[in-house]
Amino acid sequence: MPTFTRSSPVEAAALAECAARLDPSRLARGVALAPYTTFRIGGPADLFYRAHDADDLARAVLAARATGVPVFVLGLGANILVGDRGFRGLVVKNEARGVTWHDDGHVRAESGAVVADLIREAVGRGWSGLEHYVGIPSTVGGAVWQNLHFLSPAPARERTMLIEEIVEAVELLTAEDERRTVDRTYMQFGYDFSVLHVRPDIALAVTFRLAPGDPAILHRILQENLAWRGGKHPWLEYHPSIGSIFKKIEGVGAGRLIDQVGLKGHRLGGAQISHIHANIFVNLGGATAADVLALIRLAQEKVLAETGYRIETEIGLVGDFAGALPAD
Numbered sequence: 001m002p003t004f005t006r007s008s009p010v011e012a013a014a015l016a017e018c019a020a021r022l023d024p025s026r027l028a029r030g031v032a033l034a035p036y037t038t039f040r041i042g043g044p045a046d047l048f049y050r051a052h053d054a055d056d057l058a059r060a061v062l063a064a065r066a067t068g069v070p071v072f073v074l075g076l077g078a079n080i081l082v083g084d085r086g087f088r089g090l091v092v093k094n095e096a097r098g099v100t101w102h103d104d105g106h107v108r109a110e111s112g113a114v115v116a117d118l119i120r121e122a123v124g125r126g127w128s129g130l131e132h133y134v135g136i137p138s139t140v141g142g143a144v145w146q147n148l149h150f151l152s153p154a155p156a157r158e159r160t161m162l163i164e165e166i167v168e169a170v171e172l173l174t175a176e177d178e179r180r181t182v183d184r185t186y187m188q189f190g191y192d193f194s195v196l197h198v199r200p201d202i203a204l205a206v207t208f209r210l211a212p213g214d215p216a217i218l219h220r221i222l223q224e225n226l227a228w229r230g231g232k233h234p235w236l237e238y239h240p241s242i243g244s245i246f247k248k249i250e251g252v253g254a255g256r257l258i259d260q261v262g263l264k265g266h267r268l269g270g271a272q273i274s275h276i277h278a279n280i281f282v283n284l285g286g287a288t289a290a291d292v293l294a295l296i297r298l299a300q301e302k303v304l305a306e307t308g309y310r311i312e313t314e315i316g317l318v319g320d321f322a323g324a325l326p327a328d
């Protein structure tokens with residue numbers, strides 16, 4: 001499980017030096033992160049900076065690195081659980097959303113661009129490739145970090161489609177502070193994986209290669225995929241979540257195991273294992289990261305004891321958990 005956890009404080013002098021390198025009009029201190037995640041959970045960041053374009057994003061990350069301040073790049077917060085005590089260091093909220101459309105189907109999107117906006121525009125222009133990911137909250141950066149995925153179109157739904165299939169190039173700020181454009185091979189895409197899990201490179205922009213599509217088919221895919229989600233997933237507007245909590249177990253399904261041991265609908269504090277999909281936990285209001293971690297542990301222990309399967313989390317843990325981390 002990728003974690004960006006740290007409980008020890010960052011020296012005030014380092015934070016001040018980092019802050020001095022950032023545009024003060026976009027910088028704030030002690031900002032609660034909960035509203036910036038789809039789970040609506042998480043305490044304050046020491047420093048919170050809104051990067052407005054790819055260069056600004058690179059500058060902010062470099063400022064943190066140069067001053068020894070831990071840095072976390074935040075997209076829509078749709079795949080992370082932030083600790084109740086927040087993040088010690090700098091959180092860069094990625095609002096770099098510039099997009100350039102080319103006539104040949106290539107589109108360059110800064111990494112803070114929201115995938116839903118790209119889909120709307122691509123379908124409007126008759127380009128195919130992004131429509132499969134409709135209804136999934138994600139920035140472009142989050143999508144390449146995790147290699148966003150969904151099932152191929154109905155009725156067959158015979159395979160998992162991965163965003164890597166349409167990625168042509170990724171502009172990075174590398175772990176060595178270099179600006180570099182890389183191809184798919186460098187990204188080492190896998191299921192729920194890219195090289196960004198193991199190297200602190202930052203995606204600044206991505207070029208996608210789309211294909212001409214029949215508007216009627218594109219709209220059909222949008223409708224069918226949204227209907228699939230509407231029927232199988234809790235609605236984010238009413239039930240904040242971060243999608244699937246546990247990794248897929250081929251042919252078995254983590255959700256099915258949790259259901260089998262009788263935990264569907266189980267509640268701890270403000271967190272609940274969804275009634276309609278047991279691999280999704282929802283915030284019923286006022287849930288804490290501690291509630292979610294306790295629920296994760298309970299599900300792991302009960303599933304192991306009663307079925308023999310070890311279920312592992314696929315979400316990222318970010319920030320200060322004051323020592324209360326799950327087992328895997």
Ligand SMILES: Cc1cc2nc3c(=O)[nH]c(=O)nc-3n(C[C@H](O)[C@H](O)[C@H](O)COP(=O)(O)OP(=O)(O)OC[C@H]3O[C@@H](n4cnc5c(N)ncnc54)[C@H](O)[C@@H]3O)c2cc1C
Binds near residue numbers: 135138140141147243
């Ligand atoms: C209701 C719901 C349904 C979902 N369904 C699916 C689904 O069907 N398929 C699927 O694949 N996922 C699904 N997810 C998970 C989530 O939408 C994806 O993982 C998404 O890509 C997260 O993007 P984000 O911008 O919110 O990233 P965040 O959650 O903000 O960040 C996730 C990780 O990416 C890193 N990151 C973000 N931007 C950058 C960058 N520019 N450079 C380097 N690292 C970066 C962050 O540092 C962090 O480690 C679902 C989530 C929800 C809430």
